[in-house]
Each structure stands twice: as C-alpha cells, then as structure tokens.
Amino acid sequence: MLRLRRAATSSRDSQTPPVVVVGLRNPGRKYEGTRHNVGAEVVDILSERWEAPFKNAPSRVSAEVSSHPAEGRGVVLVKPFTFMNESGPVVVAALRYFKAEIGDLLVVHDDIDLAFARLRLHAGRGTGGHNGIKSIVGSTASREFWRLKVGVGRPPGRMDPADFVLRTFAKSERAEVDILVRDSADVVERFLVDSESAVEMASLRQAP
Numbered sequence: 001m002l003r004l005r006r007a008a009t010s011s012r013d014s015q016t017p018p019v020v021v022v023g024l025r026n027p028g029r030k031y032e033g034t035r036h037n038v039g040a041e042v043v044d045i046l047s048e049r050w051e052a053p054f055k056n057a058p059s060r061v062s063a064e065v066s067s068h069p070a071e072g073r074g075v076v077l078v079k080p081f082t083f084m085n086e087s088g089p090v091v092v093a094a095l096r097y098f099k100a101e102i103g104d105l106l107v108v109h110d111d112i113d114l115a116f117a118r119l120r121l122h123a124g125r126g127t128g129g130h131n132g133i134k135s136i137v138g139s140t141a142s143r144e145f146w147r148l149k150v151g152v153g154r155p156p157g158r159m160d161p162a163d164f165v166l167r168t169f170a171k172s173e174r175a176e177v178d179i180l181v182r183d184s185a186d187v188v189e190r191f192l193v194d195s196e197s198a199v200e201m202a203s204l205r206q207a208p
Contacts, residue, residue, distance in 0.1 A: 017100035018067070018074030021046070021188060022091055024109040024132040026083050026166075035152040036084060036165040038181065039108035042150070043077045045185040054079065061093045075192060076100075085131040088139025095140075105145040106191060107136060108184065112161055114151030116173070117180045119202040121148050121187060129161075146191070148202065150184055176208050 023043030024036075031037050047054055047066045054064040054077070066077040076098050080090040095105065109132055114120055123146045127133040137143055155164035169177050183205055191198035 016074070017104050018076045018098055019104050019106060019192060020076050020078060020091075020094055020098060020100045021106045021108065022078045022080070022087070022094070024084060024087055024107060025079060027081050031166070033168040034166050035110050035112075035169060038110045038150045038152060038177070038184075039148075040079050041181045042108045042148070042184040042188065043079060045181055046188060047077055049185065049189075052077070057094070058097060061097050062090050063094060065094070085135055087132040088135035088137070091136050092139045102140055102142045102145050106148060106188065107133065107145060108148045108150065108188070109133065110152045110165060111149035112152055112154055112165065114149050115207050116151050116153035117176050117205075117207045118151040119148065119180075119184060119187060119205040120151075121146065121191065121199045121202040123147065146195070148184060148187060148191075150180065151207070180205075 021043060023040040025031065025040035026034070026036055043066075050066075050068040052066045052068040054066045057063045057065040057078075062081045064079045064081070068075050068077075076094070078090070078094050080087050082090050091105065091107075095101065109130060111120070111128065111130065113128055124144045126143070127137055133147065136145070152165065155161050187198050187202045190201050
C-alpha cells in the first residue's frame with residue numbers, strides 16, 4: 001500500500017511536497033449536483049471546514065485551488081476547470097506546480113460500480129471505466145495514486161451510464177448524499193493523518 005509523505009506546510013516552496021486532493025467534476029452550473037460532480041462536492045466541504053476558499057490557480061494549472069496546512073500537512077485542494085475526460089493534464093500541471101509526486105495524489109470521484117452511498121479508498125488499481133481516471137492514468141503514465149470512490153449507484157434498466165452520471169440525484173437520495181459527502185470529507189481528513197485507518201474508515205461506511 002502506498003504511504004504518503006508527511007508535509008509540514010502548504011507552501012509551494014516547502015521541502016516536503018503537499019498532498020494534492022482533486023475533486024473531479026464537469027465545470028459549470030449545468031452540472032452542479034450531478035452524480036459525476038460528487039467528488040467536487042467533497043472538496044468543497046473541506047474548503048468550508050478549513051475556511052480556505054478556492055481561488056484561480058496560476059495560468060499553467062486550469063483549476064481552482066485551495067491550500068491549507070491541515071493536521072500539520074500541506075494540502076492543496078483542486079477542482080479542474082476542464083471537463084471530466086480532460087482531467088489528466090490539469091492533474092499533471094498541479095503536481096508539477098506544487099512539486100508533488102504521484103504518491104501524494106488523492107482523487108475523489110463518483111463510481112457507478114460501487115453501491116449507492118458506499119465508499120472505497122485504495123491506490124494503484126484499474127480505471128474502472130471512469131473517464132476522469134482514464135485521463136489521469138494516461139497523462140501521468142501511472143496508476144500509483146490514491147482514489148476515494150463515492151458510490152452513486154447503477155443506472156436503471158438499459159440507461160446509458162454516460163447519461164446517468166450527468167443526472168442530478170433524485171430528491172429521495174439528496175439527504176443521504178449530503179451525509180455521504182460529509183462522511184467522504186471525514187475520510188479525506190483521516191487520510192491526511194493515517195492512510196491505513198482511512199481505508200478502513202471508508203470500507204465501514206454503510207449504505208442506507
């Protein structure tokens with residue numbers, strides 16, 4: 001299992017690189033609240049908790065970023081401005097700018113193969129057909145990064161998965177999703193302190 005480096009501050013010039021936490025999304029109001037954007041909802045919660053608002057990154061990084069020395073670690077939250085299937089180049093640019101390595105990366109994203117409202121944290125596995133993860137793997141030429149998968153359920157009947165993830169959560173699901181997003185943020189905070197216990201914490205999250 002990958003182990004994170006310990007980072008003392010969030011500064012780009014720190015001797016130890018920060019942890020880079022990317023919340024995948026499609027940009028724009030049209031996609032707010034959709035299943036595909038749940039990763040961005042998680043980093044939004046972290047930004048609010050830490051009172052570390054997002055701001056535009058340097059021009060070489062097409063994203064919004066938020067920096068915070070959480071738990072004594074340097075942490076950078078990232079929300080790409082690009083669409084999901086173009087996430088990879090943004091992640092590479094962020095890692096380079098903040099002088100972080102692939103093992104310092106945690107990507108938070110939706111997963112249709114995981115039961116609704118379940119969580120899974122792991123590193124170094126396949127893409128699972130997720131276009132954002134495919135793009136990151138292709139751009140970094142590596143699978144050795146951490147992923148927090150947020151279960152959004154399977155599409156009903158014969159619905160195209162691509163259409164399903166672009167839909168908003170049903171009204172009957174939204175209350176549980178709000179709790180799920182907060183629980184996901186809790187897992188990220190635990191991850192910054194102890195990655196192994198965060199893996200267990202995610203696995204114990206029960207679906208409603």
